[in-house]
Amino acid sequence: MAQESSQVAPRYLTGDKAGLREFLDKFDVFLFDCDGVLWSGDHLFPGTVETLELLRNNGKQVVFVTNNSTKSRADYRKKLEGLGIPSTVEEIFSSSYSASIYISRILQLPENKRKVYVIGETGIEQELRSENVPFIGGTDPAYRRDITPEDYKTIAAGDESILDPEVGVVLVGLDFHMNYLKIALAYHYVKRGAIFLATNIDSTLPNSGTLFPGAGSMSAPLIMMLNQEPVALGKPSQAMMDSIEGKFKFDRSRTCMVGDRVNTDIRFGREGNLGGTLGVLTGVSSKEEFVSGDVRPHAYLDKLSDLLGSQ
Amino acid sequence: MAQESSQVAPRYLTGDKAGLREFLDKFDVFLFDCDGVLWSGDHLFPGTVETLELLRNNGKQVVFVTNNSTKSRADYRKKLEGLGIPSTVEEIFSSSYSASIYISRILQLPENKRKVYVIGETGIEQELRSENVPFIGGTDPAYRRDITPEDYKTIAAGDESILDPEVGVVLVGLDFHMNYLKIALAYHYVKRGAIFLATNIDSTLPNSGTLFPGAGSMSAPLIMMLNQEPVALGKPSQAMMDSIEGKFKFDRSRTCMVGDRVNTDIRFGREGNLGGTLGVLTGVSSKEEFVSGDVRPHAYLDKLSDLLGSQ
Numbered sequence: 001m002a003q004e005s006s007q008v009a010p011r012y013l014t015g016d017k018a019g020l021r022e023f024l025d026k027f028d029v030f031l032f033d034c035d036g037v038l039w040s041g042d043h044l045f046p047g048t049v050e051t052l053e054l055l056r057n058n059g060k061q062v063v064f065v066t067n068n069s070t071k072s073r074a075d076y077r078k079k080l081e082g083l084g085i086p087s088t089v090e091e092i093f094s095s096s097y098s099a100s101i102y103i104s105r106i107l108q109l110p111e112n113k114r115k116v117y118v119i120g121e122t123g124i125e126q127e128l129r130s131e132n133v134p135f136i137g138g139t140d141p142a143y144r145r146d147i148t149p150e151d152y153k154t155i156a157a158g159d160e161s162i163l164d165p166e167v168g169v170v171l172v173g174l175d176f177h178m179n180y181l182k183i184a185l186a187y188h189y190v191k192r193g194a195i196f197l198a199t200n201i202d203s204t205l206p207n208s209g210t211l212f213p214g215a216g217s218m219s220a221p222l223i224m225m226l227n228q229e230p231v232a233l234g235k236p237s238q239a240m241m242d243s244i245e246g247k248f249k250f251d252r253s254r255t256c257m258v259g260d261r262v263n264t265d266i267r268f269g270r271e272g273n274l275g276g277t278l279g280v281l282t283g284v285s286s287k288e289e290f291v292s293g294d295v296r297p298h299a300y301l302d303k304l305s306d307l308l309g310s311q
Numbered sequence: 312m313a314q315e316s317s318q319v320a321p322r323y324l325t326g327d328k329a330g331l332r333e334f335l336d337k338f339d340v341f342l343f344d345c346d347g348v349l350w351s352g353d354h355l356f357p358g359t360v361e362t363l364e365l366l367r368n369n370g371k372q373v374v375f376v377t378n379n380s381t382k383s384r385a386d387y388r389k390k391l392e393g394l395g396i397p398s399t400v401e402e403i404f405s406s407s408y409s410a411s412i413y414i415s416r417i418l419q420l421p422e423n424k425r426k427v428y429v430i431g432e433t434g435i436e437q438e439l440r441s442e443n444v445p446f447i448g449g450t451d452p453a454y455r456r457d458i459t460p461e462d463y464k465t466i467a468a469g470d471e472s473i474l475d476p477e478v479g480v481v482l483v484g485l486d487f488h489m490n491y492l493k494i495a496l497a498y499h500y501v502k503r504g505a506i507f508l509a510t511n512i513d514s515t516l517p518n519s520g521t522l523f524p525g526a527g528s529m530s531a532p533l534i535m536m537l538n539q540e541p542v543a544l545g546k547p548s549q550a551m552m553d554s555i556e557g558k559f560k561f562d563r564s565r566t567c568m569v570g571d572r573v574n575t576d577i578r579f580g581r582e583g584n585l586g587g588t589l590g591v592l593t594g595v596s597s598k599e600e601f602v603s604g605d606v607r608p609h610a611y612l613d614k615l616s617d618l619l620g621s622q
């Protein structure tokens with residue numbers, strides 16, 4: 001299939017049985033954004049389970065792609081299960097897993113600089129452990145405290161009691177326990193040469209129908225202090241696409257990204273030169289954005305379960 | 312005196328007795344940046360006390376201008392005293408005082424929107440009290456806690472138990488106890504219509520010879536989430552110059568700003584159309600920046616105490 005321009009008007013497939021069949025036949029792999037596509041908050045959209053079943057029954061590989069770094073893949077599978085969606089850990093690809101793969105398999109860290117200083121929750125820690133990456137920080141209670149007058153001196157002196165000389169990477173994800181000390185330490189690690197990574201840079205996190213600080217808000221103070229952007233490992237960063245490809249060895253031309261947001265999901269698929277991108281109108285982006293925005297999906301649906309209309 | 316261009320090479324006055332006398336005679340008021348000019352960290356520069364004495368003996372008004380929002384003017388006077396510098400509270404102008412004056416005398420808040428939600432330390436609280444501005448947040452231990460599942464719901468619902476309907480201003484300063492909950496609340500207050508102010512937006516704070524997160528780093532997550540800059544009340548914001556002028560009723564053409572940083576102090580004086588700006592080489596900016604940078608002082612010295620050479 002020739003690469004279509006992202007400026008071409010997308011095809012509207014709801015109710016178009018022949019169009020849906022033709023579209024589905026083009027792909028072997030479907031990458032799914034989750035919130036806004038499969039469910040919203042705690043509400044599973046009707047037909048989600050049946051649609052995934054249809055795809056699997058037709059031999060399609062299904063991958064759940066999430067920027068949520070606070071949960072491990074195992075935690076996320078439990079969340080899917082809780083919502084009634086059958087899945088395996090292997091079908092799940094999170095930004096914390098993406099970051100762990102990037103650190104363990106892509107970064108060539110010197111022998112004595114292999115430790116990661118983590119700002120984030122348990123999901124990141126579990127995925128780093130799964131790749132045998134040593135780390136400090138994270139949920140360690142020793143970092144959940146106020147900065148002290150002594151800290152300023154030991155940090156300024158580069159004292160090994162507070163700044164581990166083996167840290168070669170700072171990885172920042174969503175941390176519900178962020179504080180002044182954690183930011184100060186991350187700043188000094190990067191100033192001393194550590195690589196600055198972020199699981200993702202979403203500025204906000206949807207919850208209870210409104211928005212709360214996202215992982216990008218944890219990186220924001222460091223970006224300002226360092227005048228430096230982190231390498232982000234979540235959507236729409238192509239570092240995440242490379243990690244997914246590295247794991248699933250798929251043919252990009254026969255892979256489709258499904259999502260509700262043009263600036264993350266659709267952009268992620270477009271910039272990754274996937275064969276297809278499919279927008280759904282059950283989340284953030286509007287029909288107008290899909291039809292005439294800067295980044296447009298190849299096709300769109302009112303809702304994911306409209307794929308059942310191909311039967 | 313005609314307004315000189317900030318692109319003219321500054322006059323080097325160290326050792327130039329006639330030049331020093333001529334320069335001093337042009338001004339009635341001297342605004343002083345402190346750290347890097349009068350002292351560095353806990354180290355008072357030799358001759359600071361004598362130089363201030365010389366100016367006062369010659370009838371000059373001295374004003375200490377600081378972006379430090381964590382201390383009240385009374386606290387700051389104690390700091391000056393501890394370093395051996397005689398001063399009065401009236402001679403001190405801090406960003407927290409500047410913010411308090413801006414809120415109480417310049418903003419026209421509706422009767423039912425007069426409360427300030429504070430992210431910051433006791434210095435801000437003391438100065439708000441001095442201007443009879445009601446506030447919540449700040450050092451209140453009720454805000455020094457983790458966010459709970461219940462918080463997401465009450466915040467999303469706009470419940471008055473957690474979002475005070477009388478809050479009309481969010482004021483963000485340096486807060487050594489910043490946390491996720493405080494940022495979430497500030498975000499929701501602004502989304503509900505509150506004015507977004509910052510005591511200052513310095514990204515870093517010097518301490519122990521190195522840098523730590525500054526007040527700007529506290530605003531950074533909000534700036535990213537809201538895609539909106541705060542009105543800043545510290546140098547180089549002219550809102551601070553207007554506040555200083557409102558208090559001291561000085562003649563700008565006969566006022567000189569003394570500082571070590573071109574991008575804050577010298578810019579502050581230049582943009583405020585002061586008669587003079589005087590750079591000193593005991594802080595951040597270099598001779599090269601003074602002589603050929605984008606923003607240049609009218610004159611510069613190796614160190615402040617070189618003013619004693621006018622005698």
